[in-house]
Amino acid sequence: MNNRSPAGRRYLKRFIPAMIVYVISIFGASYGFKLFDLTGPVAWAVAIAPALPILAVIAIMGLYIKEETDEFQRNVLVESMLWGFGITLAITTVWGFLEMYVHTPGLQSFWAFPIFCAAMGLAQPFVRRRYR
Amino acid sequence: MKNRLKVLRAERDWSQADLADRLEVSRQTINALETGKYDPSLPLAFKIARLFGQPIEAIFDDGEA
Numbered sequence: 291m292n293n294r295s296p297a298g299r300r301y302l303k304r305f306i307p308a309m310i311v312y313v314i315s316i317f318g319a320s321y322g323f324k325l326f327d328l329t330g331p332v333a334w335a336v337a338i339a340p341a342l343p344i345l346a347v348i349a350i351m352g353l354y355i356k357e358e359t360d361e362f363q364r365n366v367l368v369e370s371m372l373w374g375f376g377i378t379l380a381i382t383t384v385w386g387f388l389e390m391y392v393h394t395p396g397l398q399s400f401w402a403f404p405i406f407c408a409a410m411g412l413a414q415p416f417v418r419r420r421y422r
Numbered sequence: 423m424k425n426r427l428k429v430l431r432a433e434r435d436w437s438q439a440d441l442a443d444r445l446e447v448s449r450q451t452i453n454a455l456e457t458g459k460y461d462p463s464l465p466l467a468f469k470i471a472r473l474f475g476q477p478i479e480a481i482f483d484d485g486e487a
Contacts, residue, residue, distance in 0.1 A: 294448065295448065359446065360446075360447045360448050360451055361447075361451075361462070361463050361466060362447065362448070362450065362451035362454050362455070362460050363447075363448055363450070363451065365460070418450070420459065421450075421453075421454035421457070421459045421460050422453065422454075422457065422459070
């Protein structure tokens with residue numbers, strides 16, 4: 291992400307509040323299920339709450355790509371995202387077959403997004419280095 | 423793609439940051455263009471050509487001609 295471009299600054303202005311909502315909702319959901327016997331539609335709503343800010347972050351990433359006018363910076367991010375997608379699909383595919391045949395512990399599917407973010411973040415310096 | 427950006431920039435005594443400001447891109451973008459590792463889009467190539475007052479093919483060389 292290029293934090294000095296107007297699009298980069300707008301990205302941060304959207305990303306930070308979304309992450310604050312995420313932290314609050316994940317603590318809220320954890321305590322909610324610990325303290326109360328949540329069932330039915332309420333349980334569904336509380337369980338989905340932490341997912342909503344993550345959906346917002348996915349949209350916020352999309353908006354950044356749409357709004358970034360520096361084509362090289364956009365290109366670096368898109369390439370990094372492709373690495374992120376590839377690595378996430380590779381890990382979840384291998385893990386899935388291990389789970390199926392040799393019964394390794396299950397990987398909860400919410401991990402897909404953090405794995406994607408980590409892989410994209412790790413890929414970025416390597417993508418940048420190719421253009422130096 | 424090979425290009426004469428570095429020469430044209432030096433002739434005007436501009437730093438990479440100066441050229442970046444004039445093209446409304448980041449300094450890393452100028453660097454990637456100058457090393458020839460990143461080829462600009464057609465709109466950015468036109469913007470560069472206009473800034474230096476030269477045709478695109480006088481600045482960028484695709485090695486075909």
